[in-house]
Amino acid sequence: MIGSTTRLAPRSAALPYFSRPATSGTLGLGVATSSTFLRDAWLIAGFDLRESIRTRRALVLALLYLLVASITSYVYVEVVRLAQQATSEVIGGMADTGDKVAAAAAAGAAQSAGYTGLLYVIAGGDPQIAGHLATYPPMVLVFAWFSLGALPWLIALTSYDLVAGDLHLRTVRFVALRTSRGAFVLGKLLSQVLLVALIAGLGMIPVLAIGGAYLPRFDVLDTFLALLRAWPILALFAFAVLGPVACASQLVRGPGAARALAIVFLFALWVLGIWAVFAPDPLSLLRWLTPFAYKTQFFHPDLLHRLMNAAGCAALCAGYSWIGFQVFRRRDL
Incomplete structure (x- = not known):
């Protein structure tokens, strides 16, 4: 993990963020009250997040994410520029004003039809989701969709x-001498979600900067508000992805094996999700065991549907983390 609590070792005699020992004689297997459990998890999350921000790996993750945001924003700007340039060249070669107006209208209609078709592809053919996607500025939608595609692999790495x-x-x-292993794992998960949320917030910067610099009619305020709408989606989707990664990290002891297992696990889930889309019922329901099935549903127009989708991401994270925890809780530390 980025910011592992390996830095706790020199402070093992004190560990000031815990004031009590574990409630059992075994290492962290005692049953704590729910309030103490949550307090410990938040303390671990806060400490781990502070440590994570200072690591080189966090810097690499931030730079990679900024690179993805910059590339997608620049590609969008170039596509818009080339489309406008091609339209201008065609219209510029016409002498009649009426022909120019008709050509401009035809070009606008073609671009609108192409964009609508793209929305349907992203929405998986769902007209409700496609309609809601149309409420986002195109540049924000491109950024959010490519971010959702890149996040699983960035998190796995x-x-x-x-x-x-x-x-x-x-x-x-x-740590296990002072809290339960469950609080330890939950704190680690929360710290990673918070880190992803922070880095996703940084990803807004190149979208606003590149759009403002290269698009003549760029609405900064509208784009910023749309980015704020997309921001929670990235953090909640990270929850779903972190479940399989946390499971892999608890099943093995070495970081190298954990990295390989996490990547293989996510790839297998990605393949399962694609297969399940074309599988007959009830096998098609297997797609909900993969984090990738939840991406599109965050753009459903119904708020209750989106909240249920967020709950599904949290449940998926909890389920996979629980599977790995069954090995971790019995492991000799």
């Missing part, structure tokens, strides 16, 4: 040692 890193260096023993 940077969060694979969520637990495995501490297991490998055995520094988890110092």
Whole structure:
């Protein structure tokens, strides 16, 4: 994981963010009250997030995400520029004013039809989702969709040692003496979601900067508000992706094995999701076991539907994390 609690080792005698020992004689397997459990999880999340921000891997993740945001924004700007240039060249070669107006209208209609078709492709053919996608500025939609596509693999490459890193260096023993293993895993997950949310917020900068610099009629305020609407989607989708990654990180002890297992696991789920789309009922329901099935549903026009989709992401994260936790909770630290 980015910011592993391996840095707790030099402070193992004190660990100031915990004031109580574990409630059981075994390492962190005691049953704590729900309030204490949540408090410990938040303390671990806060500490781990502060440590994560100072690591080189967090910097790499931020730079990669900014690169994705910059490339997608620039590609969109270039596509718009080339389309406008081609239209201007065609219209410029016409002498009659009426022909120019008709050609401009035809070009606008063609571009509108092409964009509508693209929305239907992104929406998986769902007209309700396609209609809601149309409420986003095109540049924001392109940024959000490519971000959702890149996030799983960026998370797999940077969060694979969520637990495995501490297991490998055995520094988890110092935390397990003061809290439960469940609070430890939950805190790690929360820290990663918060980190992804922060980095996703940084991704807004190139969208606004490139759009404002190169698009003549760019509405900064409208784009910024649309980016704020898309921001929670990225964080909630990260929850769904972190579930399989957390599972892989708890199943093995070494970071290298955890990285390989996380990537293979996500790839297998991606293949399963594609297969399930074309599978007959009830096998098609297997797609909901993959994080990739939840991407499009975040753009449904019904708020209750979107909230249920967010709950599905949280449940998926909890389910996969619980599977890995069954191995981690019995592991000799």
